Amino acid sequence: MSLNRTLSRRSLLKAAGGLGAALLTGCDEITQSATPRRILASAEKLNIAVQRGLGRRALAAEFGEGDLSPSFRANGSTNPETQVYRALAQQDFADWRLDISGLVSRPARLSMADLRSLPSRTQITRHDCVEGWSCVGKWTGTRLSALLAKVDLRPSARYVVFHCADELPGEGLSPPVPYYESIDLEDALHEQTILAYEMNGRDLPIEHGAPLRLRVERQLGYKHAKYVMSIEVVDSLDKIGGGNGSYWADHGYSWYAGI
Amino acid sequence: MLQRAISGRTRPKVLVKRHSAITRVTHWVNVLCMTLLLMSGLQIFNAHPALYWGDISTFEAPLAIIGDFPSWATIPSYHDLGSGRVWHFFFAWIFVINGLVYLLAAILTRHLNRDLLPTRSELRQIGGTVLEHVRLHFPKGEEARRYNVLQQLTYLAVIFGLLPLVIATGLCMSPQMNAVLPWLPELFGGRQSARTLHFVAASGLVAFVIVHVAMVVLSGFWNNMRSMITGRYAIEIGRKP
Numbered sequence: 467m468s469l470n471r472t473l474s475r476r477s478l479l480k481a482a483g484g485l486g487a488a489l490l491t492g493c494d495e496i497t498q499s500a501t502p503r504r505i506l507a508s509a510e511k512l513n514i515a516v517q518r519g520l521g522r523r524a525l526a527a528e529f530g531e532g533d534l535s536p537s538f539r540a541n542g543s544t545n546p547e548t549q550v551y552r553a554l555a556q557q558d559f560a561d562w563r564l565d566i567s568g569l570v571s572r573p574a575r576l577s578m579a580d581l582r583s584l585p586s587r588t589q590i591t592r593h594d595c596v597e598g599w600s601c602v603g604k605w606t607g608t609r610l611s612a613l614l615a616k617v618d619l620r621p622s623a624r625y626v627v628f629h630c631a632d633e634l635p636g637e638g639l640s641p642p643v644p645y646y647e648s649i650d651l652e653d654a655l656h657e658q659t660i661l662a663y664e665m666n667g668r669d670l671p672i673e674h675g676a677p678l679r680l681r682v683e684r685q686l687g688y689k690h691a692k693y694v695m696s697i698e699v700v701d702s703l704d705k706i707g708g709g710n711g712s713y714w715a716d717h718g719y720s721w722y723a724g725i
Numbered sequence: 726m727l728q729r730a731i732s733g734r735t736r737p738k739v740l741v742k743r744h745s746a747i748t749r750v751t752h753w754v755n756v757l758c759m760t761l762l763l764m765s766g767l768q769i770f771n772a773h774p775a776l777y778w779g780d781i782s783t784f785e786a787p788l789a790i791i792g793d794f795p796s797w798a799t800i801p802s803y804h805d806l807g808s809g810r811v812w813h814f815f816f817a818w819i820f821v822i823n824g825l826v827y828l829l830a831a832i833l834t835r836h837l838n839r840d841l842l843p844t845r846s847e848l849r850q851i852g853g854t855v856l857e858h859v860r861l862h863f864p865k866g867e868e869a870r871r872y873n874v875l876q877q878l879t880y881l882a883v884i885f886g887l888l889p890l891v892i893a894t895g896l897c898m899s900p901q902m903n904a905v906l907p908w909l910p911e912l913f914g915g916r917q918s919a920r921t922l923h924f925v926a927a928s929g930l931v932a933f934v935i936v937h938v939a940m941v942v943l944s945g946f947w948n949n950m951r952s953m954i955t956g957r958y959a960i961e962i963g964r965k966p
Contacts, residue, residue, distance in 0.1 A: 595773070599777075724899060
């Protein structure tokens with residue numbers, strides 16, 4: 467092999483290495499700068515439009531008792547430490563009430579007995595975590611559509627916000643912030659969207675969101691808010707939390723988690 | 726065919742038109758997409774670096790525990806699943822649209838029929854072509870005008886095997902797509918099997934790229950690069966096969 471060719475191969479490798487390093491630092495900069503990041507994140511709108519358009523009423527697959535995961539992994543908050551929640555948990559949630567407010571004609575404050583008296587649904591579904599793993603569980607809960615019919619949505623209602631009892635780290639050094647999540651009416655009124663109070667035939671355990679958690683089966687696990695304390699119906703998400711519609715959306719995740 | 730003779734030190738060469746503009750543009754867009762999809766995919770994988778078979782994750786008995794990929798292989802370079810997903814889904818769209826443009830053009834311009842589908846006689850030469858490749862002897866003369874049979878079969882396997890597999894198994898990661906197409910994850914044996922196959926297909930594409938780049942370097946780096954940038958490829962005239 468000639469010296470020339472060795473040199474050119476060596477410089478080629480060097481160039482490739484330099485290109486690789488530039489790619490890495492360039493990608494990190496793009497990730498952290500506002501406008502390029504917004505362009506990348508704009509694919510979310512396309513995902514919503516296309517995925518929803520392909521099946522607005524499509525049902526998530528349902529499974530049989532034999533498919534239940536032997537151990538269903540608990541993720542995110544598994545034991546909220548806020549004083550309010552600890553006090554409720556000590557009384558086995560007897561004093562827990564669900565507040566429903568916002569753009570509704572009849573705001574309500576419901577006990578667990580009230581929720582259990584509303585139309586319910588039981589479903590065995592696969593819970594897909596954003597991290598990549600899946601577990602199958604059986605959920606029983608109040609149909610959200612029945613609850614929303616009871617409080618009567620105003621015409622301007624567009625989103626249903628779930629305020630939760632757990633707190634997660636805030637931005638940087640700021641204090642912890644309450645977890646919250648939101649879905650639009652299309653998901654809120656979907657047949658499989660329920661507020662679950664039972665898991666695998668027993669009262670919902672604390673690690674899975676006692677006393678009440680959202681099940682919104684056509685989205686990833688982080689949308690399934692646990693420890694739900696109140697529900698707020700709004701026409702815009704701008705003024706809720708960080709303005710992106712959920713705790714995780716305020717922290718770089720997409721609000722739409724159907725993908 | 727447009728040809729231009731260039732004076733070589735040993736044998737006279739002509740520049741022949743090798744790749745159409747659409748092949749060249751979609752090739753480089755694809756290079757960008759596949760690089761970014763792989764690296765953001767490894768970021769996503771690092772959030773749970775284990776693989777399973779079936780519909781659910783059997784945490785006690787995974788199919789394989791792979792471990793974390795190093796920061797130089799992921800986008801972003803630091804741990805950030807949310808941002809990795811933003812990169813992955815943006816470039817997944819470009820990747821799919823780019824692939825469809827290529828496929829449509831390949832069918833309409835008969836690139837697929839003319840250049841990629843091997844003829845019967847080409848298929849019969851497969852043994853000899855393998856032997857030549859193992860010896861690192863690559864066609865330089867008249868026969869270099871066409872893809873050889875190994876190239877044809879490899880490109881076909883990638884275009885109609887690995888790429889559709891990586892896309893279909895990727896769609897199985899989406900809960901909404903699984904609601905719309907419940908048969909798709911079942912086709913692969915369940916969502917976790919589909920995730921494993923997504924990883925396997927991506928690994929297959931990496932293996933292809935390694936061999937592909939090695940062949941590009943060994944069979945004449947600058948000639949190959951020129952042909953994929955300007956479209957023109959030099960062949961030696963008068964050279965016996």
